[in-house]
Amino acid sequence: MPKIELLFWSGCPSHPEALELLRRVLRERGIAAEVDLREVRTDEEAAELGFPGSPTVRVDGRDVDPDGAGAPARLACRIYRLPDGRVSPVPSREQLEEALR
Numbered sequence: 109m110p111k112i113e114l115l116f117w118s119g120c121p122s123h124p125e126a127l128e129l130l131r132r133v134l135r136e137r138g139i140a141a142e143v144d145l146r147e148v149r150t151d152e153e154a155a156e157l158g159f160p161g162s163p164t165v166r167v168d169g170r171d172v173d174p175d176g177a178g179a180p181a182r183l184a185c186r187i188y189r190l191p192d193g194r195v196s197p198v199p200s201r202e203q204l205e206e207a208l209r
Contacts, residue, residue, distance in 0.1 A: 110168050110208065112141050112142070113143070113146060115163065116162045117148050117159075126163040126199065129201065129204065154181040160182070161186030165199055172206070
């Protein structure tokens with residue numbers, strides 16, 4: 109089973125949407141892995157975890173959005189780029205599915 113983490117900052121409202129999408133993708137793919145939810149509370153913790161914003165989803169320690177993973181660590185909302193170029197507050201289904209392959 110893959111190790112799946114969802115790191116979030118409570119000041120950002122999009123982590124419930126990301127968790128719902130992640131759980132739906134896991135269910136549809138028949139993956140019974142648990143999602144480890146981790147709240148990031150301080151700038152120091154964000155720096156220690158390499159947290160580029162909320163929500164951050166990692167599969168086996170790898171960010172589902174490698175391009176965004178290099179952003180500065182901070183307590184902030186994260187922006188994801190969708191395949192069509194638009195921005196989103198949560199990763200795309202495609203990013204999640206690719207990370208779970």
